[in-house]
Amino acid sequence: MALPDQAEPADKFGLPSHVMTELKSLFARHPAIEEVTLYGSRAKGNYRYNSDIDLMLTAPGLSWPEFNEIELEIDDLLLPWKVDLALKHQVDNPELLEHVRRVGIQVVNAKPCWAR
DSSP states (O other), X not given: OOOOOTTSOBOTTSSBHHHHHHHHHHHHTOTTOOEEEEETHHHHTOOOTTOOEEEEEEOTTOOHHHHHHHHHHHHHXXXXXXXXXXXXXXXXXXXXXXXXXXXXXXXXXXXXXXXX
């Protein structure tokens, strides 16, 4: 699939505004997801137009079948960018976790305010 016209208005992550809206809507349908954090080049601001979208899910109660279903739902959006999902509680790379802590931008927070 070809990338959309670069003249289309982009948000601060270099994506058309509808992209994050569609992803947030998708994540909202999965109550096990507590937070979604954007990291990598799009969070740091040094992305290229064709950079992937790196997202870390905080969802300790999310099952693998549901995680796989989320990946399929993202595929069904037919986005021209690769979306890389990581489950925070499954990541055993301390450098990646530190990178996400340092540069990550929270794009979804489904926790009630008293639980944050």
